[in-house]
Amino acid sequence: MAIKIYELCGKDETRLFSPHCWKTRLSLAHKGLDWDTIPTQFVDVAGLEGGEKRTVPTIRDGDTVLHESYQIACYLEDQYPDKPSLFNGEGGKELSKFLISWSQGTLHPLVAQLCMLDIHNLLDDENRAFFRKSREAMFGITLEEFDQKFAKDNTNLVKAMLPLENLLKRQPYLGGDTPLFADYVVFGPLQWLRVSASHDVMPKEGAVADWFARLLDMYDGIGRKASAGFTAA
Amino acid sequence: MAIKIYELCGKDETRLFSPHCWKTRLSLAHKGLDWDTIPTQFVDVAGLEGGEKRTVPTIRDGDTVLHESYQIACYLEDQYPDKPSLFNGEGGKELSKFLISWSQGTLHPLVAQLCMLDIHNLLDDENRAFFRKSREAMFGITLEEFDQKFAKDNTNLVKAMLPLENLLKRQPYLGGDTPLFADYVVFGPLQWLRVSASHDVMPKEGAVADWFARLLDMYDGIGRKASAGFTAA
Numbered sequence: 001m002a003i004k005i006y007e008l009c010g011k012d013e014t015r016l017f018s019p020h021c022w023k024t025r026l027s028l029a030h031k032g033l034d035w036d037t038i039p040t041q042f043v044d045v046a047g048l049e050g051g052e053k054r055t056v057p058t059i060r061d062g063d064t065v066l067h068e069s070y071q072i073a074c075y076l077e078d079q080y081p082d083k084p085s086l087f088n089g090e091g092g093k094e095l096s097k098f099l100i101s102w103s104q105g106t107l108h109p110l111v112a113q114l115c116m117l118d119i120h121n122l123l124d125d126e127n128r129a130f131f132r133k134s135r136e137a138m139f140g141i142t143l144e145e146f147d148q149k150f151a152k153d154n155t156n157l158v159k160a161m162l163p164l165e166n167l168l169k170r171q172p173y174l175g176g177d178t179p180l181f182a183d184y185v186v187f188g189p190l191q192w193l194r195v196s197a198s199h200d201v202m203p204k205e206g207a208v209a210d211w212f213a214r215l216l217d218m219y220d221g222i223g224r225k226a227s228a229g230f231t232a233a
Numbered sequence: 234m235a236i237k238i239y240e241l242c243g244k245d246e247t248r249l250f251s252p253h254c255w256k257t258r259l260s261l262a263h264k265g266l267d268w269d270t271i272p273t274q275f276v277d278v279a280g281l282e283g284g285e286k287r288t289v290p291t292i293r294d295g296d297t298v299l300h301e302s303y304q305i306a307c308y309l310e311d312q313y314p315d316k317p318s319l320f321n322g323e324g325g326k327e328l329s330k331f332l333i334s335w336s337q338g339t340l341h342p343l344v345a346q347l348c349m350l351d352i353h354n355l356l357d358d359e360n361r362a363f364f365r366k367s368r369e370a371m372f373g374i375t376l377e378e379f380d381q382k383f384a385k386d387n388t389n390l391v392k393a394m395l396p397l398e399n400l401l402k403r404q405p406y407l408g409g410d411t412p413l414f415a416d417y418v419v420f421g422p423l424q425w426l427r428v429s430a431s432h433d434v435m436p437k438e439g440a441v442a443d444w445f446a447r448l449l450d451m452y453d454g455i456g457r458k459a460s461a462g463f464t465a466a
Contacts, residue, residue, distance in 0.1 A: 085324070092324015094409040098332060102396040163335040176327040 002034040004060040006048050009039035010122030016226055017119060017195040019108065019188030023069035024057040026184040029219035031076050031083040035059075042127045069188075070100060073181045086181040099174070099182040107189040110157045113150035115196040117143050118229060122196065154201040157193075161208050168207035172214065179215065187215050191223060200230040235267040237293040239281050242272035243355030249459055250352060250428040252341065252421030256302035257290040259417040262452035264309050264316040268292075275360045302421075303333060306414045319414040332407070332415040340422040343390045346383035348429040350376050351462060355429065387434040390426075394441050401440035405447065412448065420448050424456060433463040 005028065008018035016022070016039070028035045040048065040056055048054040049065050058067040066075055073086050074093065087093040120131050120143055132143055139146050158165075164174075164186060173179040174186065190212050194202055203209045216223040238261065241251035249255070249272070261268045273281065273289055281287040282298045291300040299308055306319050307326065320326040353364050353376055365376055372379050391398075397407075397419060406412040407419065423445055427435055436442045449456035 087322075088324030088327070089320075089322015091318070091321030091326070091408065091413055092328055094321070094404075094413070095325055095328035095332065095407065095415055097404070098396065098400055098407055098415070099328065101400040102335065105396040105399055163331065163338040166338055167331055167334040171327075171330070174328065174331055175324065180324055180327070182328055182331070 001062065002036045003028065004038055005035050006038045006040045006045075006056050006058045008045070008056045009041060010119075011041075011124040011127070012122070013039035014227065015122055015195060017122065017192055018056055019111075019192040020055075020069045021057045022188045022191045022223075023181070023184045024059065024072050025222065026187065026215075026219070027069070027073045027076055027086055027181060029222055030086055030179070030181075030184070031080050033076070033080065033083070042123065043130050069185075070096070070181075084178075088175065088180060092175075092180060092182070096180070096182045096185065099185045103185050103189060106160050107157065107186070110160055111189045111193045113146075114152060114154070114157070114201055115193055115198075115229070117147040118196045118198045121198070122229075152199055152201060154203060157201075158203055158208075161203070165206055165208050168211045173211065179218070183211075183215065187212065187223070191216075191226070194228045195226050197229045200228075202228075234295060235269045236261065237271055238268050239271045239273045239278075239289055239291045241278070241289045242274060243352075244274075244357040244360070245355070246272035247460065248355055248428060250355065250425055251289055252344075252425040253288075253302045254290045255421045255424045255456075256414070256417045257292065257305050258455065259420065259448075259452070260302070260306045260309055260319055260414060262455055263319055263412070263414075263417070264313050266309070266313065266316070275356065276363050302418075303329070303414075317411075321408065321413060325408075325413060325415070329413070329415045329418065332418045336418050336422060339393050340390065340419070343393055344422045344426045346379075347385060347387070347390070347434050348426055348431075348462070350380040351429045351431045354431070355462075385432055385434060387436060390434075391436055391441075394436070398439055398441050401444045406444065412451070416444075416448065420445065420456070424449075424459065427461045428459050430462045433461075435461075 005024060007016050007021040007025065009016050045056055046053050048058050049060060051065070055067050057069055057072060058065065059072055061079070064075070066072060077086050087096060116135065120128055123131055136142055167174070174182045190202070238257060240249050240254040240258065242249050278289055279286050281291050282293060284298070288300050290302055290305060291298065292305055294312070297308070299305060310319050320329060349368065353361055356364055369375055400407070407415045423435070
């Protein structure tokens with residue numbers, strides 16, 4: 001039976017923008033597993049699978065329900081050991097956590113600055129109201145004020161990715177010759193930006209741009225098939 | 234026969250300040266190997282082991298001579314597979330490279346801003362002249378001008394280490410329950426600062442400070458035995 005994955009979407013169910021869901025989507029593709037996506041809007045997240053305060057991604061694999069992309073990756077690694085590894089050993093599993101911490105602490109806030117209002121605009125009325133209320137409580141200002149605070153270019157993002165750029169000049173993936181979960185951890189926020197932003201602020205040149213293009217094409221191009229905000233606008 | 238390690242020192246041969254040499258020193262300790270240190274000053278580095286343009290650390294293990302802390306760690310891992318692993322598998326070996334790129338791109342420049350002139354002052358006259366000439370050519374300004382550009386507090390360094398701080402709140406080492414080479418990669422620049430800086434700018438509280446203290450005490454306290462600049466001044 002195929003694994004179910006609940007993924008965050010906009011009013012258009014093909015508009016899958018969550019960085020965390022992309023990490024799980026690529027983890028499933030990496031393992032070569034069958035899965036069915038269940039597009040899920042913000043207001044439906046907390047009640048998924050009868051659970052309280054669930055988050056996305058959530059997966060159901062037979063009787064097992066779990067959430068959080070790293071926990072899911074660890075589960076898939078243990079459950080499907082004969083499929084390609086997401087970590088290549090315990091050291092890779094541990095050090096992936098630094099990539100998560102770095103990506104979420106450094107890249108995610110910068111991506112959010114570039115497309116927070118665009119995400120709002122992808123939603124239907126009910127979800128817009130939910131999103132606005134929760135984010136404005138978080139930021140202490142309106143979404144429009146938040147949006148106006150930040151220049152809509154990728155200067156800061158490109159600068160923040162320099163450690164990645166310098167590494168990817170010397171090898172095709174963070175995982176070496178082939179990607180690991182760590183690659184998907186960093187792919188997540190860039191795909192979030194690509195799918196959400198109403199203006200094209202993707203890095204176009206350099207090692208990170210080339211690496212991102214390679215990942216978009218991987219697994220029959222599931223990354224590239226997700227329409228980009230700026231072309232689909 | 235013990236492994237020889239050539240380590241950068243000041244006029245005082247016990248003042249071992251190089252972040253890269255510390256990575257190798259702790260790699261050798263981690264593997265539980267016997268080694269002899271050969272304190273080496275700047276002007277003697279290029280001619281080490283008869284080589285041209287060698288760098289530190291350089292090690293000699295029997296007939297094998299090699300340099301660069303990551304290459305040395307890979308060599309030790311391959312050569313001494315029965316000793317504790319520095320990587321815990323191929324994934325850990327690959328992802329250690331991101332830690333290197335992040336540490337060198339983010340932390341090293343900030344540490345250099347805090348103690349560049351202090352390093353100069355640790356050297357003898359001949360090495361001071363060498364260091365001044367090479368660094369001033371690199372920076373395009375005098376060491377004193379470089380020194381005056383930067384506030385001598387750790388605000389920027391602490392901020393840069395936030396991804397590390399957030400991770401180490403949840404686990405004792407980057408490697409998980411025990412350290413891996415990745416831990417030494419980040420220990421390196423902090424020990425460089427501790428040994429070199431004439432003022433105490435070490436983080437004192439929080440998960441990074443606690444982790445650093447644990448590493449200083451490890452392996453019979455070889456890290457802590459290295460005198461700190463601000464206490465030894």
